[in-house]
Amino acid sequence: MTGFRIPDPNSILLHRVFWPAHPIAKNMLIQLLRKLLSLLFISLFFCGLASHPSLQGRPLVGVLSVDIHYPSRGLNWLEIFLQEELSLQLQLADSFSIISPESMRRWNQRLKNSDWAESNSSGLNNSEISQLKPDKILKLSIQKVLNQLSVTWNIHSFRENKSLKIIKNIHSWITPDKLINSLLNDIIKEDKFFRDLRYFPLNYTWEGIRSFYQWRLKSVPKINSSAWIEHKDELEALIFSYPSLEAKVRFYRSILLIIKSSVMDPAHVPSLNSAEKDILASMEIHPGNGAHHSLLALLHYLRKEPLFAKQQANIAHKINPRDGLALIIYGLTIGKTPQAGSSYIREGLRLYPFVAEPSSDNWQPYHALVKDLEPWLNTSISNNKTNYDQLMSFGNENYNAQRWSEARQAFKDASVLEPSLPKPLLSLAKLDLAQHNTQNALSLLTKIRQKFPRHADTILYTGYAHEKLKHYNKAESFYREVLNLKPEHHKALLRLGAVLIKLGKRGEARSFLESLTQKYPMYTVAWWNLGIIYYQLGELELAESAWEESLRLEPDNNQVRVRLAQLREELF
Numbered sequence: 001m002t003g004f005r006i007p008d009p010n011s012i013l014l015h016r017v018f019w020p021a022h023p024i025a026k027n028m029l030i031q032l033l034r035k036l037l038s039l040l041f042i043s044l045f046f047c048g049l050a051s052h053p054s055l056q057g058r059p060l061v062g063v064l065s066v067d068i069h070y071p072s073r074g075l076n077w078l079e080i081f082l083q084e085e086l087s088l089q090l091q092l093a094d095s096f097s098i099i100s101p102e103s104m105r106r107w108n109q110r111l112k113n114s115d116w117a118e119s120n121s122s123g124l125n126n127s128e129i130s131q132l133k134p135d136k137i138l139k140l141s142i143q144k145v146l147n148q149l150s151v152t153w154n155i156h157s158f159r160e161n162k163s164l165k166i167i168k169n170i171h172s173w174i175t176p177d178k179l180i181n182s183l184l185n186d187i188i189k190e191d192k193f194f195r196d197l198r199y200f201p202l203n204y205t206w207e208g209i210r211s212f213y214q215w216r217l218k219s220v221p222k223i224n225s226s227a228w229i230e231h232k233d234e235l236e237a238l239i240f241s242y243p244s245l246e247a248k249v250r251f252y253r254s255i256l257l258i259i260k261s262s263v264m265d266p267a268h269v270p271s272l273n274s275a276e277k278d279i280l281a282s283m284e285i286h287p288g289n290g291a292h293h294s295l296l297a298l299l300h301y302l303r304k305e306p307l308f309a310k311q312q313a314n315i316a317h318k319i320n321p322r323d324g325l326a327l328i329i330y331g332l333t334i335g336k337t338p339q340a341g342s343s344y345i346r347e348g349l350r351l352y353p354f355v356a357e358p359s360s361d362n363w364q365p366y367h368a369l370v371k372d373l374e375p376w377l378n379t380s381i382s383n384n385k386t387n388y389d390q391l392m393s394f395g396n397e398n399y400n401a402q403r404w405s406e407a408r409q410a411f412k413d414a415s416v417l418e419p420s421l422p423k424p425l426l427s428l429a430k431l432d433l434a435q436h437n438t439q440n441a442l443s444l445l446t447k448i449r450q451k452f453p454r455h456a457d458t459i460l461y462t463g464y465a466h467e468k469l470k471h472y473n474k475a476e477s478f479y480r481e482v483l484n485l486k487p488e489h490h491k492a493l494l495r496l497g498a499v500l501i502k503l504g505k506r507g508e509a510r511s512f513l514e515s516l517t518q519k520y521p522m523y524t525v526a527w528w529n530l531g532i533i534y535y536q537l538g539e540l541e542l543a544e545s546a547w548e549e550s551l552r553l554e555p556d557n558n559q560v561r562v563r564l565a566q567l568r569e570e571l572f
Contacts, residue, residue, distance in 0.1 A: 059135035059193070060322060062099035063087045065108040067141040069490070069522065075144060077213035080105075082140060084248075085180055085202075091289055092200045097320040099132065100291040102363075106354045107132075109389065132322045132351060134158055136193060140183070145521050147173040153186055157193075165191060176204040208242030216252065220362035223260050232256055247285035251292070254278035255365050258299060262368030267302045275299055290319035290326070295365065297329045302368060306333040324352025325366060332372060345376050357389050388417045395427060399434070407431055422452045429461055438468045456485045460492055467499055475499045490523065497529045501536075509533050517546075524553040528560060540571055 066082045068075045084101045091098040099107075107129045129137065139154035153167035167190045171182045180202070187194045215234055221227035232253070239249050257275035261268040276299055283292050297312035310333040316326035327348030331341030349355065356370050356377050370377070395410030408431055415424035425448050432441035442465040448458045463478030476499050482492035493516055500509035513530040520526065531546035547564045551557060 058095065058097040060099065060132065060320065061090055061096045061136045061138070062104045062107075062129075062132070062134055063090070063101065064111075064137060064139045065105050067139075069141065069143040069520075077210055077217060078142075080216060081176075081209050081213045082142075082180075082183070085176075086138070086140070086183065088286065088289075089180060089184060089200060090197070092286065093196075093198050094288065095196055097322070098290070099134065099320070099322070100294075102291070103324075103352060103354075106352075106357075106359075130158065134322075138187070143520070143522055144173070149173060149179075151183065151186065153190075155187065155191055167191075176206060176209055177202050203244040205242070205244075208238070208245055211242070212238055212245050212248060218361070220256065220259060223263050228260075247282045250278040251282045251295075254282070254295065254299075255363065258295070258302070258365040258368070259362070261302060262365060267304075269303060272299055272303050288319060290316045290323055293319065294323060294325045294329070297326065298365060298368070301329055301332065309333045322351050324348040324350070325355075327351065328355065328369065328373070332369070342376070345373065349373070349376055357387050388414050388421075391417065392424065392427070395424075399427070399431060402434075404431060404435060422448055422455045422458060426455075426458055426461065429458075429465075433461065433465060433468065438465055441465050442469070454485060456482050456489060456492075459485070460489070460495070463492075463499075464495060467495065467502075472499050472503045476503065490520065493520075494523065494525050494529070497526060501529060501532055506533055506536055510537070517549075521549075522553060524550045524557070524560075527553065531563075535567070540567060543567060544571065 063083050063086050066079045068079050080101070083104070087098050087101045087104075090096050110128055135158060137156040137158070139156070141152040141154070143150040149171045151167075151169045151171055153165075153169075155165040155167065157163055157165070167186050169182075169186050171179060173179075174182075181199050184194075184197060184199055188197050215231075215238070218231065221231050235249055235253055235256070239246055254275040257271040257278070261271040261275070276296070279292055279296050279299065283289070286292075293312045293316035297309045297316060300306075300309035300312060309329055313326040313330040313333070316323050317330065320326070325348065327344045329348075331344030331346075331348060334341035334344065354364075355366050355373060357364075391410045391414035395407045395414065398404075398407035398410065408428065411424045411427040411431065415421075415428070418424065425444065429441045429444045429448065432438070432444065442462070445458060445462045445465060448455065449462060452458060459478050460482045463475045463482070466472075466478065467475035476496065479492045479496040479499065482489050483496070486492070497509060497513045497516060500512060510530070510533045513526055513533060516523065516526045517530055527546045527550035531543045531550065534540070534543035534546055544564065544567055547560055547567065551560045551564060554560070
């Protein structure tokens with residue numbers, strides 16, 4: 001699909017016909033042509049979907065946010081690169097309808113808020129994301145140790161008896177091109193659903209990818225501020241440094257420009273015109289991407305071009321029939337009044353319920369639709385009804401900044417909005433633990449457990465509260481309970497090792513921590529605790545080696561550095 005745009009009937013098209021001199025005749029001709037174009041688009045819509053069986057028959061696939069298990073957050077940019085690039089490869093194969101990475105990130109946040117357990121094979125099938133009726137949802141987890149990547153694919157099938165397939169492999173830290181190819185080969189070899197998947201070589205470098213996605217991780221500054229201008233200039237500079245990133249840069253630059261326009265009333269048309277050029281250029285490089293057409297539909301809607309908005313929404317719908325944004329925009333433009341498209345809008349909001357929820361980093365151009373969608377939204381931004389995700393984000397920001405009272409109020413408000421979710425109450429308990437109100441925390445955790453008896457993190461923090469109160473036997477019991485639910489829960493694994501040391505079970509602690517460091521060699525705390533065990537057993541050289549490994553994984557850890565220096569004084 002090329003980046004073709006039907007011209008504005010008031011511009012190019014009308015200049016190609018005989019132009020009447022009389023104003024009344026000229027106006028009549030304009031109205032006639034507009035009606036003809038309207039009829040044309042309506043006929044295209046009702047005939048178009050049926051005329052493309054290859055599009056309609058495509059299975060729907062989504063890639064959840066990638067989990068990178070690494071001692072520091074130094075690879076957080078890799079998470080979104082892999083998710084977006086794998087989604088792009090699936091889309092380029094022209095055999096699947098792809099849920100946009102942005103949409104999948106929002107669904108992934110919903111899953112986290114509802115404490116979806118990855119180890120539970122039916123958890124994803126029973127989650128809200130199932131209403132998209134996908135065929136496959138892919139979840140990738142990666143552990144990096146030196147130049148090796150331990151890779152785990154979770155392939156959730158929604159239309160097969162075996163709902164969960166797990167694929168594990170080891171890959172080298174090589175070029176981006178080879179890594180993506182290797183990851184795709186994992187699923188091609190192990191799942192016949194992907195047997196016809198083709199790989200499209202790319203010319204990325206790690207330097208370019210890292211630069212782009214580190215920029216991508218930044219929040220969008222206040223529009224038209226000096227910081228915003230610098231933010232945009234930094235993005236534009238990437239095109240000159242890394243030409244292979246042109247499609248990505250242009251796409252995100254178009255989003256920036258749409259966000260800029262959407263905060264201005266009326267919409268800033270020059271920004272939208274520039275955004276349109278970027279979207280069309282990105283389309284030419286990566287044709288057939290439904291997200292491009294949804295964004296173009298939004299652009300035309302903001303530019304008050306309902307016919308073109310409806311046309312692009314229709315194309316996006318054909319590429320992905322469960323594209324909620326396409327249905328929303330189609331519903332807003334189908335008739336003379338918004339109520340005419342009410343059924344489309346309601347279905348669109350069911351498939352994409354995030355329109356009224358601005359993302360924490362401000363990357364949300366579709367938030368511009370909120371005002372027009374208020375009749376269909378449960379929460380009205382204009383009435384200051386703050387949504388759950390905003391409250392949790394605000395609470396976490398204040399928690400990290402140790403603004404305890406603000407965090408507490410946000411978590412309380414979130415618990416009122418979503419009483420069926422354990423996360424707000426658990427956040428209140430964690431806040432009590434941080435403020436050393438351990439008994440209060442334990443009382444709240446006990447109440448949460450009564451309501452959510454299998455909520456792993458609640459059990460974990462119940463154990464941690466007992467550990468702080470020096471009830472080590474109880475703490476051990478709770479940590480083991482977590483591991484029965486989630487055998488690879490890394491926090492429970494680490495806390496169990498620590499409490500075994502406190503209980504004086506040195507032999508058991510040693511065996512446990514040695515196996516833990518072999519299985520998860522990047523857990524710096526595990527190496528630290530193993531060093532403590534070796535030291536207590538008088539095996540000082542082994543303690544030195546364990547602490548050296550802990551320091552190598554986390555070079556800025558002064559506690560390890562000081563203890564290692566003290567040990568070397570003892571040795572020599």
